[in-house]
Amino acid sequence: MRAQGKTALPRTHRNKHQVNWRQFRIKNLPLLLLVLVTLAAYVNAWPDSLTFDDKAFAASERFAGLGLSDALGFFTEDLWAASGASTGLYRPLLLVTIAMDAYVYGDWVAGYHLSNILLHLLVTLLVFGFIRHLLLVSGGQSPLSDQIAILAAAVFGVHPIHTEVVNSIFNRSGMLVSLGVVGGLWWFLRNVETKPLKAWGGLAAIYLLVLFCKETGAILPALAVAMLWIFTPGSWRIHLRKSLPVLWLLIPLGIYIGMRANALDVPSLTDALDVPALTDALDVPGVPDALDVPGVTDAAGTPETMQITSELDSRLSFAWERLLSMVESNLYFGWERLLPATRVWFESLKIIVWPHPLQLYHSGYSTKAWIAQVLQLALVIMAIVGFRQKRYGLIAGLAFFYIAMLPASRIIGETGALPHLAERYIYLPSVGLAIALAFGLKWLTQRFNLRTAMAAVLMALVILTPITWARNAEWASDVLLYESDYRQGSQQGRILHLLVGAHVRERNFSRATEICDRHAGEMKRMAQFSNRCGLAYGQVGRFDDAEQSFLLAMKKQKVVASIHTNLASMYLHLGRRSDAQKHFELAIAKEKNPAGREYRKSYMLMKLYPSDRARLLEAKTHLEHALQLQPQFVSARQLLQQLNNLLGSI
Numbered sequence: 001m002r003a004q005g006k007t008a009l010p011r012t013h014r015n016k017h018q019v020n021w022r023q024f025r026i027k028n029l030p031l032l033l034l035v036l037v038t039l040a041a042y043v044n045a046w047p048d049s050l051t052f053d054d055k056a057f058a059a060s061e062r063f064a065g066l067g068l069s070d071a072l073g074f075f076t077e078d079l080w081a082a083s084g085a086s087t088g089l090y091r092p093l094l095l096v097t098i099a100m101d102a103y104v105y106g107d108w109v110a111g112y113h114l115s116n117i118l119l120h121l122l123v124t125l126l127v128f129g130f131i132r133h134l135l136l137v138s139g140g141q142s143p144l145s146d147q148i149a150i151l152a153a154a155v156f157g158v159h160p161i162h163t164e165v166v167n168s169i170f171n172r173s174g175m176l177v178s179l180g181v182v183g184g185l186w187w188f189l190r191n192v193e194t195k196p197l198k199a200w201g202g203l204a205a206i207y208l209l210v211l212f213c214k215e216t217g218a219i220l221p222a223l224a225v226a227m228l229w230i231f232t233p234g235s236w237r238i239h240l241r242k243s244l245p246v247l248w249l250l251i252p253l254g255i256y257i258g259m260r261a262n263a264l265d266v267p268s269l270t271d272a273l274d275v276p277a278l279t280d281a282l283d284v285p286g287v288p289d290a291l292d293v294p295g296v297t298d299a300a301g302t303p304e305t306m307q308i309t310s311e312l313d314s315r316l317s318f319a320w321e322r323l324l325s326m327v328e329s330n331l332y333f334g335w336e337r338l339l340p341a342t343r344v345w346f347e348s349l350k351i352i353v354w355p356h357p358l359q360l361y362h363s364g365y366s367t368k369a370w371i372a373q374v375l376q377l378a379l380v381i382m383a384i385v386g387f388r389q390k391r392y393g394l395i396a397g398l399a400f401f402y403i404a405m406l407p408a409s410r411i412i413g414e415t416g417a418l419p420h421l422a423e424r425y426i427y428l429p430s431v432g433l434a435i436a437l438a439f440g441l442k443w444l445t446q447r448f449n450l451r452t453a454m455a456a457v458l459m460a461l462v463i464l465t466p467i468t469w470a471r472n473a474e475w476a477s478d479v480l481l482y483e484s485d486y487r488q489g490s491q492q493g494r495i496l497h498l499l500v501g502a503h504v505r506e507r508n509f510s511r512a513t514e515i516c517d518r519h520a521g522e523m524k525r526m527a528q529f530s531n532r533c534g535l536a537y538g539q540v541g542r543f544d545d546a547e548q549s550f551l552l553a554m555k556k557q558k559v560v561a562s563i564h565t566n567l568a569s570m571y572l573h574l575g576r577r578s579d580a581q582k583h584f585e586l587a588i589a590k591e592k593n594p595a596g597r598e599y600r601k602s603y604m605l606m607k608l609y610p611s612d613r614a615r616l617l618e619a620k621t622h623l624e625h626a627l628q629l630q631p632q633f634v635s636a637r638q639l640l641q642q643l644n645n646l647l648g649s650i
Contacts, residue, residue, distance in 0.1 A: 030150045031128070038124050038157030039117070041465050045167050045472040046113035051481060052360075053170040056083055057095075058112045061634055063102035070632070071099055075212075076263050082632040084596040090260045093212040094173045101169075112169045119175045120157070120166045126179065127431055128153035130186040131438045137189070137231050138392050139442065144450055151457040152438035156430065160355040160467040165427045167475035173214040174427040180210035181220050181404075182431060188224055192242070193232060200245045208252035216407040216428070221249045226399045230392050337419060339369060341409040344419040346372035348405060348426050352433050355464070357488040358471050360481070361495055362421040393439020400432030478502035486515075496522060497529040504536050512536035516549075523549060527556035531563050538570050546570055561591040561600065572607060581608060598626035599636050606643060613650050619643060 050058055062082055074096060079089035098112070105111030132149035139145070156162075165174040184206035191199035203224060210217030225246055229239045343365050350367070351358075365372075383395035408425035441453040474484045482499040496519055503512035516523075516533035523530035534549030550567040554560045568583035584604035591597040602622040609615035620643055626636040 030147060031125075034124065034128060034150050034154050034157065035121060037154050037461065037465075038121050041158035041468045042117045042120065042166055042472060044469055045117055045163070045475070046110045047476040048108065048110040049476060050109055050169075051475055051478050052168055054109075054112075054168060056080070056170075056634075057098055058101070058109050058169045059634075060102070060107045061638065063099045066099060066102075066632075071096055073632070074099075075259060077630075077632070078264055081630055082634045084593055084599060084626070084630055084633045084635060086264070086593055088264055090264055091173050091212070091214050093209065094170075094176065094214065097172065097176065098169065113167070116166050116169060116172050116175070119172060119179065120162065123175055123178045123182065124153055124157035126182045126186065127156050127434055130182050130431075131435055133186055133189060134231060134392075134396065134435060135438060135442060138439075144442075144445055147450060148438055148441045148445060148453065151441055151453060152434045155437060155457060155460055155464070156434040158461055158465050158468055159352070159430065160358055160464055160471050161352055161423055161426050161430060163358065163468055163471040163475065164360070164423045167472060168424070171424045174216075174424055176213035177210055177217045178428045178431065180206050180213065180217060181223065181428060184210070184220060185223060185227055189227055189231060192228060196242070196245065200248055204249055204252050207249055208255060211252065211256040216404075216425075218253070219403050219406055221246050222403045222406075223400060226403060227396070230387070230396050230399065337409070337411050340419045341411055342373050342376065343367070343369055344409060344421050345402065345405055346376055347421050348429065349376075349401070349433075351423070352426065352430055355467060358423065358467075359485045359488055359490050359495075360422065360498075361485070361490060363490050363495075365421075391439070391443075393442070394436050397432045397434075397436025397439070400435055401429045402432075404429040404432060479506055479508070494528070497526065497532045500529065500532040500536055504532065504539065507539075509536055509539045513540055513542070523552050525556070527553040527560075527563070530556070531566060534563075534566060534570075538573075543570065543574060561587045561596070564590060565600065565603070568604075569607070577608070584608070595626040595630035595633050595636065598622045598629065599633070599639065602626070602636075602639060602643070606639075606646070610646070611650065613647065616643060616647055616650070620647070 056062065074092040078086050079091050079095065080087045097115075101112045101115050128149050131152050132145050135145040135149060165171045184203050187206070188199045188203045191202070203220070207217070207220050210220055225243045228242055232239070232242065234242070346367060347362065347365050379394070379398060383398050386393070387395040405425070408419065408422075410419045441457070444453045444456065474480045478498070479502045482495055482502050485495045486499055496515065500512045500515055503509070503515070513533075513536050516529075516536055519529070523533060530549045530553035534546045534553065537543070537546035537549060547567070547570070550563055550570070553563045564583040564587035568580045568587065571577075571583065572580035581604075584600070584607070588597055588600045588604065591600050599622070602619040605615045605619035605622070620640065623636050623640045623643065626633055627640070630636070
């Protein structure tokens, strides 16, 4: 008899709506391992502390009380505007992401670091997808493409060269740019052959967003054309025709340049690559060095020679002048920059292959220039030979690397701006080396087997991950970070003044003065170092040495407002009131930023007349004016709160 109840479904019909979990695990387990390996490398990269420039951007007061209209204001102001600065940096989407963190995490700054780690993980996953696509289009539907792409992406994910960008909240802009560039290129290459309008249109939208994250995203069109020529079929005429729509990317570039010119007082793309640590000012509590960055000028006004008939004409003329000024100042080309650029390229390649030493600022190069040039030329020749033999990995990787390195190379830019090396510049270019690695692993797999490639990558991961952990630990505090650079031999340039400033903030005055005494000769050359040594000497009662340090700094520094304020504060402490007032007034006169000038006027009145209500009310007027000029001026808001408390106690 036929069994009673529901009729059993045929096996084929029963399995139609069921998930094949075994196949799912086999397909996704490697991707899960990529996620775990990347997260494991940065497991100690989210301390509940702020380091380096993050103090100016992730401190709780930076975004306190901001609303939607304030977030939109990020698109109309300098990146460092909240510090009262005009630095020529324009990265509004970076500020938007940090403001979102502030809304979600509040005072829990470890959350900001956690966001950075997750951003790096997302970039790593995009690198996997992008490399996998390149492997597929260049070698057919190989069943090993997924595994090879995951191996190459894993090396990218754990690489110690990325620790600065991952650990620094401010430098997450490098990850945001990489997110847009890698994702945009993947989108572009997937659609350009079958749906070119969709490919170029999507890339244009992504390009605008990338530019709002960081200026270095300007290289995206060049990368798109390079990948198009390498990975799509056709003659050079066909490739040229396919590349012509890149001109449409001038539209988002024009929008960006126009908005940038309207927002900034100092139009400079090259300065954006290397602004000093602006949060290390110690002259007045809460006053950043951003007010005294060498070369940063006052907010430009309409030239007196312009005859204007309406406010609209004035604004349009002013915006046009600033736009022309920005273009002119960033199109300088000098042959003298090529040699330093080749050395920066080689050193960047070298520390990707062998990441030691890891430093904020690499002050010297260990390889002779001619050796660096010969080795790079050999790499390029090998890449061209491989391309002619339809092996695209090396030429694609090198093209990506060198194009992405162009902004840091400063071959085109302001007069006097020479190339130099900082690890945050290498985050996006290192994607090119991941591409080359993937194709190298593909060759290794074909020559031997997948296990050989896996063994090589496993060995690399075992070596690189502990180095990443160690560098993460150093990023937990300014003192640890700067002392590490100092021990590695970086004992000149910015690291000295950063190190002394960090020790003064931590009240390690004996260590600060020890460094100043050991490198006393550098004070004659470096104004910022001399300035900070003056602060350190003053804290231990060596007032003669402090005075000499401040006076020496004034001789070298072009913009000396903060130095005058430091000296004035010391004179006031010593009872030399007339000398103090003189230097307070000089600080005001030397201050180039209008909001900063109002701030310094208020600070002088508060210091000289702490019990005079009329003077304190005058100081309050100056602070209110400073906040009218720059509503996000954090130091002015803080000082205004102190002033209100002082007025309330009188």
